[in-house]
Amino acid sequence: MRVFVTGASGWIGSAVTDELLTNGHQVAGLARSDQAAAALAAKGATPHRGDLDDLDGLAAATAEADAVIHLAFKHDFSDFAGAGRSEHAAVRRMLDELKGSDRPFLIASGLAAGDLGRPLTEDDPSPFRGVDSMRGGSENLALDYADLGVRSVALRFSPSVHGMGDHGFVSVLTKVAKDRGAAGQVGDGSHRWAAVHRSDAARLVRLALEKAPAGTRVHAVAEEGVPTRDIAAAIGDFLGVPTTSVAPQDAESHFGFIGHFFGMDIAASSARTRELFGWTPTGPTLLEDIRAGAYAL
Template sequence: MKTLLTGGTGYIGSAVLEALVAAGHDVHAVVRSERAAHRVATAGAVPAWVDLRDVDAVSAALASMDGAVHAAAPADGADELNATVVDAAIRAFGDGRARLVFTSGVWIRGSGRDLDEDGTLDRAPDLVAWRVPIEERLLDSGVDAAVIEPGVVYGRGRGLVRLIADGPRTPGGAMRLIGDGGQHWSLVHVDDLARLYLMVLEHERPPRRVIASDGAPTTVRAIAEAIAGPGRVVPEPPDVTRERLGSAFADALMLDQVASGARARAIGWQPEVERVLDDLVRDRPAA
């Protein structure tokens, strides 16, 4: 399959690139620099010089593809970029001839102890609320589209778990939590997530929305104690966390989310790393 990939040098996208190439896809990875072009070429993809903020350029790039994965996540202007990609996809894939796998995030569902894909999308925090109307416009179009909603992604020494590990310490050396640490994060290892993207892209009839969760939601406190040791963590007042990380980001990190990822398993996906705590223990240096 000739597949256009955005975000191929990013955290999630680079793992997706590896999975696509390993599965035999003819991957054309969007790049903006010579350095990025070298990285994707080394990984086995064809560099595609496309301005993702230019709807005509994106539409033209999609026109020759059999499918596409949108995993780009710029630090600024992500709403504008995602809207442009959706506009281009509707133009190029609007007749349903090719599939677009689109990246969202489980944060759009707000807090909840039994989150699934059939729930409402009216509780998204400010940080990600902009995603919902863009994604719904895509899903309401004629594009053969699927939206993946990753939980908190970790693995390969990166991801938001590093916010805990690299967070501030008390004078006595205890690790400060994000808020009180009682909130659950629904997590997914980046390599397992990449395999889900591949599966959704290739599936005959995938769900329109798929939550990517390892099925073992874990509290921030438990993650911190796995890193620092039992009793070596202290809660942080929410207002202090907001001041430290910014209100919008902190409020997203303090969401209490329990999602099983059952719909992904229903199409055959099974995470190989099923608990973030196992991964942390495995990677912990020997004493």
């Protein structure tokens, strides 16, 4: 298939691009800069210059593709609502281009769905709907098009998609620990984070592209829930600093924007995903990556 990938040069997207190319697919990757375009071209992908605000450009690239994998998002925490509105507009424009074609549209989403008191499953719908909700309600927007002739699939990624060179959430936690001289946990650290290695996530995206029925929710989860106190302890051990408990009301002042997420229980099952795709994660665990220096600063 010729696949249009937004976020193709990002942390997850670059691994997905490699996975697709290795398995015989063609990739047209959205590139916001000359550097990103050059990196994509060097891999054998076709760069498509533009960004998420270039709605006409997104529609044109979608029209030329056999499938779309939407992984890009404006991670602007100073205007998260605005980022959500941009996401909603971009997703709707691409979906409208695909409507009635039965072509695949895979969209990156997350696992945060409130405190359920149990691991989130693929049967649990996202509570976020509408342009003013989290990420512009884009997961539900995409799945609504499953009844409009689009093979839409929600890719729910763990809060930690880890690996050597990761600059995501755990990297931020590690920097905070280094700056403060202690690795923090929120409260007693019993909150859990699902995790998946980047290589396993990329392989799952490719399997979902090839096999997922319309309306499927896919959980990129290798570890159902790593206690956040264990994450803090592993960071502390690697940096050679002690661990400390941070009161929930002080989490955002201590950790910054990530404090809210680090205090959430984001555990999730991937039992149905594994059964549907025959997917068995093989990469290192999150704690193994921390101990191996994936987040060395």
